[in-house]
Amino acid sequence: MIVKVKEPLPDEWPLLRRGQTLFTYFHLAADEELTKALLETGITAIASETVRGRKGDLPCLAPMSEIAGRMSIQSGAKFLERPQGGRGVLLGGVPGVPPARVVILGGGVVGKNAAQIAAGFRADVVVLDVDADRLRYLEDVMPANVNTLFSDRHTIRQQLRLADLLIGAVLIEGARAPRLVLREDLSLMNPGAVIVDVAIDQGGCAETARPTTHSNPTYCVDGVVHYCVANMPGAVGRTSSYALCNAAAPYVRRLADRGVPAACSDDEGLAHAVSMVDGRLTSRTVAETFAMPFEPFRA
Amino acid sequence: MIVKVKEPLPDEWPLLRRGQTLFTYFHLAADEELTKALLETGITAIASETVRGRKGDLPCLAPMSEIAGRMSIQSGAKFLERPQGGRGVLLGGVPGVPPARVVILGGGVVGKNAAQIAAGFRADVVVLDVDADRLRYLEDVMPANVNTLFSDRHTIRQQLRLADLLIGAVLIEGARAPRLVLREDLSLMNPGAVIVDVAIDQGGCAETARPTTHSNPTYCVDGVVHYCVANMPGAVGRTSSYALCNAAAPYVRRLADRGVPAACSDDEGLAHAVSMVDGRLTSRTVAETFAMPFEPFRA
């Protein structure tokens, strides 16, 4: 069994062979060439990004969301500095000077972690979401400078007028992120305000979001700085690696101890992630995407 | 009366004339040409950076220290990212992964503000100082993830071994900052650790610190990233301007209402800042620096 973080590179393909089990992020549905090459090797492929937990969550993805949520604030704070193009405000203000307003679209894992750090910065934080129970929980556990708002288009636009920093944190599993901030909305924002769109890997919450890189992380549209780095957690590799290992470890251990079929037999969520077995495609989603034949995996 | 933030530029010198009072940061002792030019204009000059409060504090400088202290953490967090040269750790970690260690040398205004923000980031924070009463106060008002340590060379070196982020926050009024981190100490630190030396305007707490700019903020020595931007608060000009105005306003109002002599007559700390009166030098420090004659100001 081989455990990796990212999908195998073309150089590595020839090294793979039947009998091996590969546990890593594959994102097969986005790469037909990779899918075909791997099928030919005959390996058993378990796509960690699709493993489901007992509550329907994605345990191998959650830590990346936590990291991205927390990082979004440190990037936002930095790019609000004037030499970085921002409007020159300090998130927490100082005694006698008001703090900045941080508006977080989405109160899930990304949003909660962003709100915690923004609150720790002493900013004035609002989290928007449509799930009332989630808002209640956030009010139970967040510091007093985090307020929650029920999200609708009217409220979003109202908050854009006040926002110094906007965090796009609405991710819908297996779907494009909803377009909550339109191009026309940017004119409501203060010049030099910053958008950090954590949902960029799924297309972004802002219509004007397009993926950037750590080496060239921002661009400006209508006076608003956009930070849309894909794979944000890559920048804190040390933290991310530990977090990933923690998430993967229980699965890896069970697979190693018991073999793929036994390990999957009482864990539907793991079985769901088995994408190839001995060179046969077992993922319905991948099969449908590339119109390929498939055979459901039976643990 | 003219109120500014920074010293007058050469272009502005011809516009000044006897009878005017100028209240701004002058830093005359660092600029003989400026001093002479201003003496010739015949203005009355009040150097805001030298106004003293009733407790011996510097009320027009304190907000800049607060801002620099808070900014030091957002810069530190950013430059700990690997693409910025850092060791790739997230200050607060995530559940299951330990937070980074932030070591703050000095528990004064800069250090307290740095500690607050670092704690808000969920880092593991230690503040070192030699003033036991200050450490007690910090423990009374800081979050539980801030610990305090009595500072001595042994403890500093011990903490360098653990530090992911080191904040140099020891400033001694009117003197060079003490050299608390020697070049040889850098080898104790983790590769990719970051030093943010807020004391850089006074020479820095680290032997290896030299001033940098917002456009080129960091350099690396022995594997340790140094962020030593002079005038950090300039990057958050909106916040800094409000903070400065707040600090200056009470003085400006009193000077405007009552004139320089009356305003200074019952405020020694303000009188102390009167550096020139009608073209005569009244600051002993400046006079001694440039071996010029002076006449003490009598309110």
Next chain:
Amino acid sequence: MIVKVKEPLPDEWPLLRRGQTLFTYFHLAADEELTKALLETGITAIASETVRGRKGDLPCLAPMSEIAGRMSIQSGAKFLERPQGGRGVLLGGVPGVPPARVVILGGGVVGKNAAQIAAGFRADVVVLDVDADRLRYLEDVMPANVNTLFSDRHTIRQQLRLADLLIGAVLIEGARAPRLVLREDLSLMNPGAVIVDVAIDQGGCAETARPTTHSNPTYCVDGVVHYCVANMPGAVGRTSSYALCNAAAPYVRRLADRGVPAACSDDEGLAHAVSMVDGRLTSRTVAETFAMPFEPFRA
């Protein structure tokens, strides 16, 4: 020695006689008839409201300020209810609905206590003051939903636009409270907003404030509800009595143990409060107010 809370009523005057010491709130300067009547009785009168502490504070008045500050929020919350004339908002909102904005003019004893309770209500609280050190201390010890602003006319007017509840908490010892909210400013406020003017006993912070009573506590000007009950702490007599006793007890004990002259001999602040001795006026302020002769008290 007789210890009371309020000044003696006319019915009680005949009962007083030379040799007695009366320790109570007198407010002599506001009542010439009382002053003359008491001088005739020959008592020694110590006006507790004028006793000074070692830091220049007024230890027998401070607890009343604490109580009034805390009560101001419960009254404000109540009169924001629509049946009471208010705009029908709940201070803390609920999850998904934003909290109300509470603006507190003054960060002294009254303001700090008001801010604590308003923050506990989960409101969005700002405290305005001109004392930067006080604002710093408040940020150290207040919950995260309290922000501080440097107070000037511009900022006050800006905050009036946002305020649901305004607390007038600026008291200057021995002087009329400054008029910080003018009649014309009321038009900036939301209809149904509430002003609680704790400074009413000294004339009020709002131009439109005039004293009201617990039985008829509010009136409306330009759509803004005014709550200006004089002697607010009277409504929580149980709490107030204990608080007053606590404040008075050390003085009463010392006076009882050692007699007036000895007790005052090493406590200038207490000596200052001795207003009559054996039928002679010893308070300069009272003497000047009524153009009466006086004899300084020598402990």
Next chain:
Amino acid sequence: MIVKVKEPLPDEWPLLRRGQTLFTYFHLAADEELTKALLETGITAIASETVRGRKGDLPCLAPMSEIAGRMSIQSGAKFLERPQGGRGVLLGGVPGVPPARVVILGGGVVGKNAAQIAAGFRADVVVLDVDADRLRYLEDVMPANVNTLFSDRHTIRQQLRLADLLIGAVLIEGARAPRLVLREDLSLMNPGAVIVDVAIDQGGCAETARPTTHSNPTYCVDGVVHYCVANMPGAVGRTSSYALCNAAAPYVRRLADRGVPAACSDDEGLAHAVSMVDGRLTSRTVAETFAMPFEPFRA
């Protein structure tokens, strides 16, 4: 589709017609006349107060409970003032004087919100409930001045002796609130103590509770002030309206987008609330109450 807050008034009945869907609070089981009149109009009626969430909760009622819980403390604080009939104590006391004791019967939505605000007032708060897991959660998220007690008759009576303010917050869905405080128990309480019975809409937790109005909110029994205003949230209409809209919006949107049958087909909790369809009664409860025929709604 028509969306309202309260049931249609008789004047509005003639305006309703077949084909319309009305989404509002109906409380049909309490009003036979209304039920019959509406059946004749032929409308489809969805009783928002009976919509069930996925966890068996009542999402359109919960925000009203939150508001009532929070308001109960501000009313309690106010009526503890002596001019309002109370015993003259300030909930939080002041330094040196003990806080008041607030006893909250029930740790559900109402009780939790009451406890949060009472704790923010710095009172000494106890919450009684019989659900051990709920008590554990409350201890996890409440401030340190909230204690929890397992509720039984002995403990309730013990706490009545200590209580300055008692909040009745035990509501059992679809049933009369249990009578936890008997008339004879009032004699245990301090004279001037206050009972705020939030459960009054369901008959009240106190035997002596009877509904009052915002214009005449309290009465006194055996020396204990009773505040039993029905529909407390009506007094903060601005906050309540937003809260209700937030709760109703997701249902309204789904009904509008998809029509009643489709919207209900995958949401049993919504289907459950459909009380009439095209003039036929579909609510078993209402049918049984008035002995009328009914036809279950099939989405």
Next chain:
Amino acid sequence: MIVKVKEPLPDEWPLLRRGQTLFTYFHLAADEELTKALLETGITAIASETVRGRKGDLPCLAPMSEIAGRMSIQSGAKFLERPQGGRGVLLGGVPGVPPARVVILGGGVVGKNAAQIAAGFRADVVVLDVDADRLRYLEDVMPANVNTLFSDRHTIRQQLRLADLLIGAVLIEGARAPRLVLREDLSLMNPGAVIVDVAIDQGGCAETARPTTHSNPTYCVDGVVHYCVANMPGAVGRTSSYALCNAAAPYVRRLADRGVPAACSDDEGLAHAVSMVDGRLTSRTVAETFAMPFEPFRA
């Protein structure tokens, strides 16, 4: 029906008779003699320690875990004192001196309660667990001086090097506690460090743990103090009794009101705890342990 805390003593056996129901901790599987004697009496026995709650928890055992978790820290603090054999450190340190490190193996009920108290002591606390969701919840509700780590052998050994106090808090229901600290690991620990093994009733998390008593609570192995008192909660009998009563009360009331069969008919978790009925064994576990015949209980 008889309700007790502990199993009946031999002296009490003759007093029991058919028709009685006994609700208490029995631990029958550990005592064949007791089992046989009770069968002969003909009683109905409900073993409270095996009652299951709706979430699969053990509601009559949970309060004992809470108490043991909290007590573990006060015992650890005490035995870290040098006269008790410990290394002479104060858990929270003092300003200027670092706090002690408390390492808690397991983040369940015991671990959470231990962490809360250790954090309140101002120690530097880490909780290790393999359940990522549990670690997330702990970070939501614990003070900032509690960090969480994903538990594996490498991390445990690393933390042993740093630990002043180790709490063994890993309990697996109905199984031996896992051996997480081996004898060889003790050499990693500081001399005078303390292990409090709360899991001792299930064999202990440390290989070197063996049960001790309140009268002779500790022993030392390889320089490490072991505190392994079985039945820790017995030492705070007043608190434990109330806690037990709270947990048992709802069951006892239902049994008393409705009789055993009816009370069990809609509560599988209670039915599960019925170990004997009228002298017949109904517990499969006990039957298997002693190879005795049994008859499942049907409510």
Next chain:
Amino acid sequence: MIVKVKEPLPDEWPLLRRGQTLFTYFHLAADEELTKALLETGITAIASETVRGRKGDLPCLAPMSEIAGRMSIQSGAKFLERPQGGRGVLLGGVPGVPPARVVILGGGVVGKNAAQIAAGFRADVVVLDVDADRLRYLEDVMPANVNTLFSDRHTIRQQLRLADLLIGAVLIEGARAPRLVLREDLSLMNPGAVIVDVAIDQGGCAETARPTTHSNPTYCVDGVVHYCVANMPGAVGRTSSYALCNAAAPYVRRLADRGVPAACSDDEGLAHAVSMVDGRLTSRTVAETFAMPFEPFRA
């Protein structure tokens, strides 16, 4: 210069000689033999326990008070266990069971530290003091489960009735601790309640207090457990040593750098602690105690 913690033992006396400076705790006034022996050696003796800070505090004693205050709670918690003789209550209770009441006499350094730890234990804490400003500060920085009460005999007796744990924390510098708890008062307390008298080194706050040792720390009077260990900090020697070094270091460094006279010339508080110079007694207190001649030290 020799720096120690405790006074030199007789064995060490012959090793001392003129020219040496000894900086340690001496407590000379309690030991005439030691005083005479040291005078003969000709050393210069600086009694660290009498060094005064700029605010009149005792900087070398304060850390010991902090340690003793914190330890008092862990000892109290332990001896409340029934096997230790206590009444069997857990300080923090558990959810559903009320916490214990901790009554702290005195809100100085000892009391504040005791209150912090007791609050961290989740106990119900009250601090009694007569200094209103101190009580206000404590309310600003203590957790919400700490209340403050103005101390008088009536309130003390009232609290004794409620107390599970009483901490005697009233120390008056250079004087016997006041007797606040009389023998007759013990009958008010619950049987098995615990008194930890931190003031024992100065005679104790309780009439029934007499010094005990770490090996035999408690005794019982009238059913109340007394823990009166003299030199409590000795039990956490590791923490105490660091704390003492921190406190002494600045003085030691200054003495070493500049010599005794120069170091004392601008530090009256240090000069005050110079008890012998070159064999001449310079401490007035010691001289008066033993009727010996002395010569004031002039820096």
